[in-house]
Amino acid sequence: MADLPPIRETIARHGLSASKALGQNFLLDEQLLGRIAAIPGKLDGKAVLEIGPGPGGLTRALLRAGARVTAIEMDRRCLPALAELSEAFPGQLTAIQGDAMKLDHGEIMRGEPFAVLSNLPYNVGTALFVKWLSGENWPPQWTSLTLMFQREVAERIAAKPGTNAYGRLAVLANWRAEASMAMKVHRSAFTPPPKVMSAIVHVTPGEAPEGVSARTLERLTEAAFGQRRKMLRQSLKGVPGALDALARVGIDETRRAETVSVGEYIALARMLR
Missing domain, CATH: 3.40.50.150 (Vaccinia Virus protein VP39)
Structure with a gap:
């Protein structure tokens, strides 16, 4: 030494x-x-x-x-x-x-x-x-x-x-x-x-979830947390397909970004791919 x-x-x-x-x-x-x-x-x-x-x-x-x-x-x-x-x-x-x-x-x-x-x-x-x-x-x-x-x-x-x-x-x-x-x-x-x-x-x-793009997840979270005080139906309306993905995953569109778990964001990103 x-x-x-x-x-x-x-x-x-x-x-x-x-x-x-x-x-x-x-x-x-x-x-x-x-x-x-x-x-x-x-x-x-x-x-x-x-x-x-x-x-x-x-x-x-x-x-x-x-x-x-x-x-x-x-x-x-x-x-x-x-x-x-x-x-x-x-x-x-x-x-x-x-x-x-x-x-x-x-x-x-x-x-x-x-x-x-x-x-x-x-x-x-x-x-x-x-x-x-x-x-x-x-x-x-x-x-x-x-x-x-x-x-x-x-x-x-x-x-x-x-x-x-x-x-x-x-x-x-x-x-x-x-x-x-x-x-x-x-x-x-x-x-x-x-x-x-x-x-x-x-x-x-760790392991990457199948069917999820890093770029898609980034775009999704940028929109959601960019207007974190607004409901998801407002903050995500500029992301093509996001509102439909909310319904398909079963996430209430009146929720706000900070209430959505990492697993739920993964599910949304998978739908948007």
């Missing part, structure tokens, strides 16, 4: 500071980072994709767990700190400078199954999450997602029907996968502390 200086010292030595424009908030507590790296289970020898490693706090924990890490970092200032980690853990770390939203993750990981662990930059976290969960090909190349979000977003992902937090993200995360809140993280754990609390969501892929 490499003997490394504290992360705070690395940040100071390289003159790094968190960029608000890039949604950066650095985690410095190495004990906490170790607990995060342990969430998906044993990583020794496994491929891991990390988005936005910054100065490499979580990266250290992943490398110490024996993972083979590919880290995508947009901020060029952080590359020298990551290069030091690469030297300390020979053959375990590949750092790529670029925009994770524009890169083909499957191609980067060379077709190999991989786990995703990331303290996601707040400004792209939800978009990346949707990207990972929206592919038509299933099961996906990733074996699990362990992701840091603002707590409000994490609650929306893990929400149950009938709650205020339940919406598109919950349906997307749970119709062919299982999402749960793995850990809450206090704002004081970050440098600088964000204005909001955070939480880690853990997602594992």
